[in-house]
Structure formats: structure tokens, C-alpha cells
């Protein structure tokens with residue numbers, strides 16, 4: 610049994626706005642919290658998505674890492690100059706207003722970031738890239754959406770292979786060039802943002818993982834869900850452990866020189 614104490618790095622997890630009995634709640638799925646605790650050995654701090662109300666440097670001064678989660682909502686296409694999305698596309702403007710500037714600032718400040726599914730798409734958009742809004746409608750692309758009418762485990766079960774860039778950092782971390790991943794997304798990276806390197810692709814060439822090329826620390830996006838049952842999948846666990854190690858390095862630097870770590 611673990612005990613989450615002050616020696617654990619503080620890992621912020623921006624929430625999604627969800628409606629519960631018609632009232633807005635700022636929520637984070639439990640699997641992301643569990644993955645931070647059991648995979649990264651970090652203290653999870655759930656961040657309400659307060660957009661411009663945050664003084665981002667002050668927020669980053671308290672963070673040793675940030676996990677940007679998946680979500681059923683989509684980034685509004687105005688953030689990447691895209692055509693209007695389908696009319697029923699679920700939106701979360703408060704999350705957009707919080708995560709996009711936070712990702713840019715965290716990377717500039719050397720705060721480790723791990724960006725999953727919607728988070729991976731946010732990383733690309735935050736740095737100037739664009740998205741396909743319905744990747745399954747494109748010629749030659751498979752359906753990357755989650756399997757329908759099946760239980761939770763089957764929805765997050767592996768769906769396809771991913772080839773890792775042989776000279777990439779993920780290959781170094783994982784010690785292999787091919788993995789099997791789950792798949793629960795409608796959208797995908799279209800134009801890659803400047804400064805991102807492709808780390809992995811699906812057989813249909815959908816970009817499945819990226820890295821911030823000049824990042825001072827861990828800064829990855831993955832289109833799949835390594836947080837799901839993190840301790841049961843060695844690849845997922847290795848990713849969260851690498852993220853946690855970077856967060857611990859940042860915590861040591863931050864505690865040595867409080868207020869200076871983000872400079």
C-alpha cells in the first residue's frame with residue numbers, strides 16, 4: 610500500500626466540465642488519477658478549468674508535471690482555423706481556454722507534460738497544428754472510434770498495432786518498435802505543429818504519438834489510453850514511470866529554488 614506524501618511530485622490534471630443534474634461539475638476520470646498515483650507515483654491535483662482566471666506562471670510554480678487527459682469533448686475548430694465540426698460535436702470551451710495556453714507555458718517552463726487522446730490533440734493545436742475532425746471518413750483510414758455495445762474492458766482493449774519511430778524516444782523508453790494500442794477517438798492530427806516530432810504511427814498512417822523536439826523534459830502526446838489499467842500493461846506502466854521520473858526531477862529543482870523552477 611502506498612502513502613501519498615509531500616515527497617511525491619505534484620501532478621496537475623486539468624478537468625473537463627461535465628453536467629450533473631444540469632449543474633456544471635469539473636471532473637477527472639478515475640483511471641487518470643489512478644495512473645498518476647500507481648504509474649507515475651505522483652500526487653494528483655485536480656485543476657478546475659478556470660481559463661483566463663489563472664495566472665499561469667503562479668500555477669506552474671506549484672506543479673511538477675501536468676497530465677492532459679482524454680475526453681469525449683472536442684477542441685473547438687476555431688483554435689486551429691478548421692471548418693465547423695459536426696453540429697452535435699461535444700464541446701468544452703472552458704477546457705480549451707485552460708489547456709491550450711497551459712500546454713504552451715508548461716513546455717516553455719520545462720514542466721513535464723503527458724498528453725493523452727484529447728490531450729495529444731491539444732498538444733498539437735496548442736503549438737499550431739490542425740486536426741481531422743472525423744478520421745474514419747477519410748479514404749484509407751480505419752475506424753479509430755471505440756467498439757460499440759461492449760463492456761468497459763472491451764472498449765479499452767487493444768485494437769491495432771502502432772509502429773514506433775526506430776530512432777525515437779519512445780523506442781528508447783520502451784525498448785521495442787511495435788506495440789498494440791486501444792483506440793477511442795473520432796479526431797486525429799492532420800497538420801503536425803512546428804516543433805513536434807512524430808514518435809509513432811498506426812498502419813493507416815494516423816499519427817499516434819508525438820514528442821516536443823526541443824523540450825527540456827518529458828513532453829509527449831499519445832493518441833491511445835495508457836492510463837487504462839496502467840499497472841497491468843508493461844508498456845503503459847513504462848510510459849507513466851518515465852513521466853513520473855521527469856516529475857520527480859522537476860520537484861527536486863522546484864524545491865531547491867522555490868519560485869525559480871519555471872524560469
Ligand SMILES: N[C@@H](CCC(=O)NCCCC(=O)O)C(=O)O
Nearest residue numbers: 679680681682726727794795796
Ligand atoms: N474527443 C476526441 C478525443 C477522444 C478522447 O479523448 N477519448 C477519450 C474518451 C474518454 C476517456 O477515456 O477519457 C476525439 O473523439 O477524437
